[in-house]
Amino acid sequence: MLIGEVARRSGVSARMLRHYDSLGLVRPTGRTLGGYREYCAEDIRRIFHVESLRSLGLSLRQIRRALEDPAFAPSVLVGDLIRRTEERLEREQELLERLRAVDASAPSGWQGVLRIVELLHGLNSPSAARRQQAVLAPAEDVPVPTGLLAEAVLAESDPNVAGALRWALARAGGDAVASVASGVYSEDVEIRRRAVLALAEMSGDEASTALSDALGDSDLAVRRHAALALGGRGASAAVPTLVGMVVEGANDVEAAEVLGALSLDPGCAERVVGALVDELTARTAGSAVRMRLTQALAELPAGVARGVLGRLVRDDDRAVALLASALVDAFDERSDG
CATH class of the missing domain: 1.10.1660.10 (Multidrug-efflux Transporter Regulator; Chain: A; Domain 2)
Structure with missing residues (x-):
């Protein structure tokens, strides 16, 4: 042939x-x-x-x-080919993601493209300071893709860089909430924690819905972050977790302040007081726990808390009774004033 x-x-x-x-x-x-x-x-x-x-x-x-x-023997050569092919695919995947990020920003000129590429390089830097600088650098009127920021905040372990990313996301608008909310449902607990912290600084019903779902998370830290954020938005569903934080002494001062804000709503005040009283009268509540719960009552409006504090003045635990008496006096002085 x-x-x-x-x-x-x-x-x-x-x-x-x-x-x-x-x-x-x-x-x-x-x-x-x-x-x-x-x-x-x-x-x-x-x-x-x-x-x-x-x-x-x-x-x-x-x-x-x-x-x-x-x-x-082909085994060594084939193994080497597999390794090199995986490395090439990884590089191409990174390139694809970079191109998608540039496309999502819809830059009007090459300066916009260069800004996005610079941000990508900065966010991928091993230096936390460099990553933070990349987020806080002047944007030069180039919109940063919210998906890029969301991906970065869900992966960021450095608290300072994460704070900068949350700040940028909270001001990004667009589909930023949707991009971050997906992290609430991740199997990785660290991603869920980062997602809740970011959503706490974002407004809108979509953020509140994701935070409400996080109240049922298996991780205690996720539930606590979600409760503080939702309580600050007036959601009474956060009350049980917030009261639990007071009982456990975990960010109890902050939790008590949020409970106080919730109690300004007459419809929620009864639920807050009832939850605190239930814990105060629980047989397993030790002196330290009851002291924190009594102190939490001080954050509530006087008309809501004074009746409970009046009963605690005669409590068998002298430390609790003394604290309740002091708080009643403080309420009376405030009322007289």
């Missing part, structure tokens, strides 16, 4: 077949009287073997060795 017919049947160009011949990779068995290359069936099988190995990413030099060395 002459070279032209081999090229048509194999899909390998005549030029490449001549190159294989010059390398000694696939040499035609014979020649015609006119000196043309003539390939036999075995030659054509070798051509297909070469093309199969090329499809795996082997170089022509590696292919020749594989076909001619009986002792050649």
Whole structure:
């Protein structure tokens, strides 16, 4: 079979077949009287073997060795090809994400493109200071893709950089909330914690819905962050977790302040007082716990808390009674004033 017919049947160009011949990779068995290359069936099988190995990413030099060395073991070479292919795919995935980020920002000119690329490099820096600087750098009127900021805040472990990212996200608008809210449902607890902290600084019903879902999270820190954020927005669903924080002494002062703000709503005040009283009268409540709960009553409006404090003045725990008495006096002085 002459070279032209081999090229048509194999899909390998005549030029490449001549190159294989010059390398000694696939040499035609014979020649015609006119000196043309003539390939036999075995030659054509070798051509297909070469093309199969090329499809795996082997170089022509590696292919020749594989076909001619009986002792050649492919395992090491194939393992190396896998590693290099994975590295190439990772680089291409990074490039794809970079291009999508640039496209999402809809830059009006090359200056905008350069700004986004600069931000991407900064956010990927191993230096926390460099990442923070990248977030806080002047934007030059180029909108930063909220998806990029959301991805960064959900992955950021440095508290200072995370704070800068949350600040930028809270001002980004657009689909920033949706991008961050997905982190609330992650299997990674660290991502859920970062998501709740970011949502706490973002407004809107979508943020509140995600925070409400976080109240049922299996992680205590996620539930507490969500409760503080929701309580600050007037959501009474946060009351049980907030009271639990007072009982456990975890950010109890902040939790008590939020409970006080919630109690300004008459519809919520009764629920707050009832939850605090339930814990005060629980048999398992120790003196320290009851002191924190009594102190929390001081954050409530006088008309809501005074009745409970009046009863605590006669409490069997002298420390609780003294604290309640002092708080009642403080309420009375405030009222007289």
